[in-house]
Amino acid sequence: MGNRFSVSRIFRIMSIDLYKWIVNSRMVVAAAMIVFVWSFAIDPLINISKEMNSPLNFIEPFIAVFNSRTLCLVTPAVYVFLISDYPHLDRNSLFILHRVHKREWLLGQLLFFIASSFIFMSVIFIFSVIPNAVNSFAANGWSLVVTRYGVYNPDKAQSFAANLITKELYNQVAPYQAAALSFLLNWLYMILLSTILLMFHVLNLRKIGVPVLISIIAIGSALGVFRSKGMWYFPMAHTMISLHFTQYLKEPIMKIEYSIMYFAGMILLILIFCLIMIGRTDFLNIDDNE
Numbered sequence: 090m091g092n093r094f095s096v097s098r099i100f101r102i103m104s105i106d107l108y109k110w111i112v113n114s115r116m117v118v119a120a121a122m123i124v125f126v127w128s129f130a131i132d133p134l135i136n137i138s139k140e141m142n143s144p145l146n147f148i149e150p151f152i153a154v155f156n157s158r159t160l161c162l163v164t165p166a167v168y169v170f171l172i173s174d175y176p177h178l179d180r181n182s183l184f185i186l187h188r189v190h191k192r193e194w195l196l197g198q199l200l201f202f203i204a205s206s207f208i209f210m211s212v213i214f215i216f217s218v219i220p221n222a223v224n225s226f227a228a229n230g231w232s233l234v235v236t237r238y239g240v241y242n243p244d245k246a247q248s249f250a251a252n253l254i255t256k257e258l259y260n261q262v263a264p265y266q267a268a269a270l271s272f273l274l275n276w277l278y279m280i281l282l283s284t285i286l287l288m289f290h291v292l293n294l295r296k297i298g299v300p301v302l303i304s305i306i307a308i309g310s311a312l313g314v315f316r317s318k319g320m321w322y323f324p325m326a327h328t329m330i331s332l333h334f335t336q337y338l339k340e341p342i343m344k345i346e347y348s349i350m351y352f353a354g355m356i357l358l359i360l361i362f363c364l365i366m367i368g369r370t371d372f373l374n375i376d377d378n379e
Contacts, residue, residue: 130150148267169286172283194367
């Protein structure tokens with residue numbers, strides 16, 4: 090192992106794990122999730138667009154996916170499943186660990202989680218906007234489908250499709266801003282979940298990492314559905330822009346800036362803790378080694 094800290098070794102560790110992750114057979118589950126998301130949220134939105142004979146904004150399906158109180162449980166759970174056996178240590182990994190600093194390995198894993206979560210979010214974005222790209226518009230304004238469907242069809246105003254994007258969202262934030270914030274906040278959510286998993290690995294407590302993450306996702310989603318004040322202690326509420334506002338008052342319930350600070354602060358604290366504790370990690374005794 091070299092004495093000098095090497096950025097190139099960090100990126101090498103990240104690239105090796107990222108390649109293994111992309112070609113992993115578990116990606117079939119990601120494909121199944123895309124089909125589910127399309128049929129559950131995107132297709133209903135497209136159908137009411139056709140019913141009104143009015144186009145959607147091309148970005149609205151993506152916004153609907155990440156502001157659905159149902160899909161807020163599905164998407165992070167699928168990502169956790171995809172990374173559940175990472176950081177993965179086999180004989181080759183242990184060989185690499187003898188040639189790098191432990192902190193280099195740790196930062197390589199962090200970069201892997203940042204990159205994998207970005208890819209995960211990007212795939213959802215691409216497959217959200219493609220299905221209706223031809224019959225949509227690109228101006229930074231909400232469609233009549235989103236803002237007027239319930240007015241024109243009062244008997245269907247409470248339908249699932251009509252409430253995928255609510256007044257709390259379209260009365261307060263422009264579509265492009267909503268899409269950018271949804272991407273950023275959910276990306277930070279995925280990074281936070283993965284750093285918690287990394288922390289349990291560093292502590293040699295890998296077996297309880299995934300159950301803890303699933304509990305965080307489930308409890309946060311349940312509190313968000315009922316709009317409990319306790320939801321703000323969990324990351325899920327901070328990802329949904331619609332929960333930050335009321336229908337008409339401009340003053341937010343929770344400022345978006347505070348949600349970004351929540352994620353950044355949690356990720357930074359966990360990272361610092363891991364950097365301190367990594368020196369005590371005994372990789373030879375981690376139970377998921379091959």
